[in-house]
Amino acid sequence: MSFGAIQWVYAFVDRPKDRFGQAHAFWAAVTGTRLSAFRGEDGQFVTLSPDEPDEGADACLKAQAVEGPGGAHLDFAVEDVAAKAREARALGATAVFAEDGLEVLRSPGSQLFCVVRWEGERVRPGPVVAQDGTTSRLDQVCLDVPPGVWEAEKTFWAAFTGWSSCAGSRPEFHLVEPTPKLPIRILLQRLDSDGPAGAHLDFSCSDLDADRVRHEGHGAEAVWRGPHWIVMRDPAGGTYCLTIRDPETGGLPSAR
Numbered sequence: 001m002s003f004g005a006i007q008w009v010y011a012f013v014d015r016p017k018d019r020f021g022q023a024h025a026f027w028a029a030v031t032g033t034r035l036s037a038f039r040g041e042d043g044q045f046v047t048l049s050p051d052e053p054d055e056g057a058d059a060c061l062k063a064q065a066v067e068g069p070g071g072a073h074l075d076f077a078v079e080d081v082a083a084k085a086r087e088a089r090a091l092g093a094t095a096v097f098a099e100d101g102l103e104v105l106r107s108p109g110s111q112l113f114c115v116v117r118w119e120g121e122r123v124r125p126g127p128v129v130a131q132d133g134t135t136s137r138l139d140q141v142c143l144d145v146p147p148g149v150w151e152a153e154k155t156f157w158a159a160f161t162g163w164s165s166c167a168g169s170r171p172e173f174h175l176v177e178p179t180p181k182l183p184i185r186i187l188l189q190r191l192d193s194d195g196p197a198g199a200h201l202d203f204s205c206s207d208l209d210a211d212r213v214r215h216e217g218h219g220a221e222a223v224w225r226g227p228h229w230i231v232m233r234d235p236a237g238g239t240y241c242l243t244i245r246d247p248e249t250g251g252l253p254s255a256r
Helices: 017-031 081-090 147-161 208-217
Strands: 008-016 033-035 045-050 061-066 071-078 094-099 102-106 112-117 135-145 164-167 173-177 185-190 198-205 221-225 229-233 239-243
Touching: 008 017, 017 033, 017 045, 017 061, 071 081, 071 135, 071 198, 081 094, 081 102, 081 112, 135 147, 135 239, 147 164, 147 173, 147 185, 198 208, 208 221, 208 229, 208 239
Parallel strands: 008 061, 071 112, 135 185, 198 239
Antiparallel strands: 008 071, 033 045, 045 061, 094 102, 102 112, 135 198, 164 173, 173 185, 221 229, 229 239
C-alpha cells in the first residue's frame, strides 16, 4: 500500500454561515444522512453520516459554514498527509494552511482542496432510495475551470489523484474517476470565459424529474435544464446539479 495513495474522499458543502442551518438541514434530507455533533470553534463543521439502512457504511459528505457565497471542495484522506501535500506542491499546487493531520492547498487553477489524515474509512454508502423506488447518490464534485487554466487543471488532477482520466460526454467536460471503492469522483467543466474558479456538487439520479420534485419538496428550486442535467438552487442559495447518470456506476444511460 502506498502511503501517498488516496484512501478516501469527502465532498464538502460550503455555505454562508448565516444560512448554514438551512443548508445542513437540506443536505441531510436529500442525502438520507444524519448530522454528527458540530465541530470547530464556532460549530462551523458537521459530518453527514449514512442513516440507519446503511449502518456500517462510512460518511463521505461534510458541510462547512464559510464567509462569502460558498461552493464545494474536496478532502483527500491519506496515510501520510505531509508527503501527499509535498507531492501536490511539486505538481504545482500552493500551500494555504497546515496543522497536524490537515493541509489546505490550491490547485494550479486556484481550486481549494484539503489533504487530511485517513481514519480507516472504507465502505462506500449505497444510493438513497426514495419512496417511489427511484434512487440517487451524491457522487461527484464538479470543478468549474476557467479556459486559461483548463489544460493545467486536467494535468494536475490526474497526476495528483492517480485516477483514470478521460474526456467526458461533451467537449467541455473531463472526468477524473477513482476505483469503485471510493465514493466521490471529479468532473472538470471548462467555463466559457476566464474568471474565478469554483466548484459544485452533482447527484446521479435514476429518474431526473422524480428527484427534482423530491428536492423541491425540501426547499430547492430548479434553475435551468441541460441535455441530461438540471441545475438546482438549495435553500441556502448554493447551486448544484441533478444528472441522469446511473447511481450504481456513475455512467450515463448509454454507457451502462
